[in-house]
Amino acid sequence: MxxxxxxxxxxxxxxxxxxxxxxxxxxxxxxxxxxxxxxxxxxxxxxxxxxxxxxxxxxxxxxxxxxxxxxxxxxxxxxxxxxxxxxxxxxxxxxxxxxxxxxxxxxxxxxxxxxxxxxxxDTAFHATIPPAGYTWAIDAGLAERWQIRRYGFHGTSHAYVARRTAALLGRPASDTNVITLHLGNGASACAVEGGRSVATSMGLSPLDGLVMGTRSGAIDPTVIFHLHRVAGLPIDEIETSLTRHAGLVGLTGENDLRAVLSRRAGGDPAATLAFDVYTRRIREYVGAYLAVLGRVDAITFTAGVGENAPDVRAESLSGLEPLGIAVDPARNASGAEVISPGGSPIAVCVVPTDEELEIADQSRSALLR
Incomplete structure (x- = not known):
């Protein structure tokens, strides 16, 4: 085994x-x-x-x-x-x-x-989201017929990272509330209550939620209607635009955040705006999930951007000090596992994800059921 x-x-x-x-x-x-x-x-x-x-x-x-x-x-x-x-x-x-x-x-x-x-x-971890969290306010018959609801993705990563965060804090996962931020070319946020997903940013597909490398994240659905009816774009072209030519690449021509950060450091206005849009969207989800969870023990960054971009981590949580959330500049720059100041009410952590190991563990568990 x-x-x-x-x-x-x-x-x-x-x-x-x-x-x-x-x-x-x-x-x-x-x-x-x-x-x-x-x-x-x-x-x-x-x-x-x-x-x-x-x-x-x-x-x-x-x-x-x-x-x-x-x-x-x-x-x-x-x-x-x-x-x-x-x-x-x-x-x-x-x-x-x-x-x-x-x-x-x-x-x-x-x-x-x-x-x-x-x-x-990828969706299985989010099966514990309650109906109020996965139901959209559309015609109920349409939603049931066509299986329209919030499913969420990156579940293996969120499950692994939430569990590792609890271990890092020396607490049982069943008694730890964590906001996990999986930031890579694809990106999603998740509210994890006692080891169970209760809210997540991706929806019917991986297009919803945070700004990503080539995906728009959440937008007003009217944008799609407007591009179809007024701009005359076919639906397939709109879908391609929002999934492959939006996000960071849509704002800057770069889907690699490292290139965006380099251009921002040089004073490039488009890169600066993209960075601000990217980090503000993360901050908005953190605030929402604080409200969903009520009590939060940690906020954890993971995946390629989350693990390697101190500027993103700092800016995403800037201004949240009154809520007990802070990033220590020295710890953040050093690559420490815990980057919040000592004694902070809410720990800010950086935990490398390992989706393949999680898949291996879940595969073994499935054979034992």
Whole structure:
């Protein structure tokens, strides 16, 4: 039960990591699948290469990252034909991500037929959000028919980081309230009450909420109507614009925050505005989740930006000192795990995420149920 292969299948890539317990014994990334000069002709060839390069003897399970679990998949699930069919039915809710995961599952089941396959869903951690938190005030019949609700994503990261934060504070997760901020090219916030998600910023899809590298985050829906009716843009073009040409890249032409920070340091007005929009949106969600939780023990930054951008951490929480939230400049710059001043009512932490380890752990747990 110790060795688990974790696969994160994208449309043109497969990221993999082999665990023995909590230890990583092999990892890699196969890119540009199906492209001229790429690492593999197709997903089948990619997995064959992984099998050739990696010792998979004694494998207990293959854990697959699946972005969308819909309303029914609320925990990691051992895969069979029925589960595959149910995941396929969710493609309309995640058309950019779900097909790639299904390709990885299909190939792994064929190549490793005697090894249990487990689907670990980005949405599952958020299944504990109460109805008042996942229901939008639209026609109830439409919402039920088309499965329209807040699902949330980055669940494996938020679950792992909230639990690690509790351990860092020396408290049981069941008695710790944390606001987790997963800030990468994709970004989301989550309110975690006693180890359970009760609110999150992403919605029906990963487009909602915080400003991201190429995604707009939350906007007035009328923007879409206006671009369609007045500007004459087709719906598909609007969707592409909001998912691939918005966010930081829409404001600056850069989707890498490091480039935005460099330009901001040089006085670039567009980069300065983008930084201010980005951090203000984070601050707004922190304030909202303070209200949702009532009592907050920690605010934790994670993922590529959250772990490596002190300026973002400081500005995102600036002005919140009256609420017991502060960032110590020296600690923040040094890369400390706790960056709030000693004795602060609410700890501010930086915890590296490990979504693959969380997937491996959840895969083992699924085999024991």
């Amino acid at each position: 110790t060795r688990v292969l974790v696969l994160n299948s994208g449309s043109s890539s497969v990221k993999y990591r082999l665990f023995d317990g909590a230890d990583t014994v092999a990892k890699g990334l196969i890119e540009r699948i199906g492209e001229s000069g790429g690492d593999a002709e197709n997903h089948d060839a990619a997995l064959q290469r992984i099998m050739e390069e990696t010792d998979l003897d004694g494998l207990a399970a293959v854990g697959h990252r699946v972005v969308h679990g819909g309303p029914d998949f609320t925990e990691a699930t051992v895969i069979d034909d029925e589960v595959v069919s149910r995941i396929e039915a969710l493609v309309p809710l995640a058309p950019l991500h779900q097909p790639a995961a299904l390709s990885g599952i299909e190939v792994a089941r064929k190549r490793l037929p005697s090894v249990p396959q487990v689907a670990v869903f």
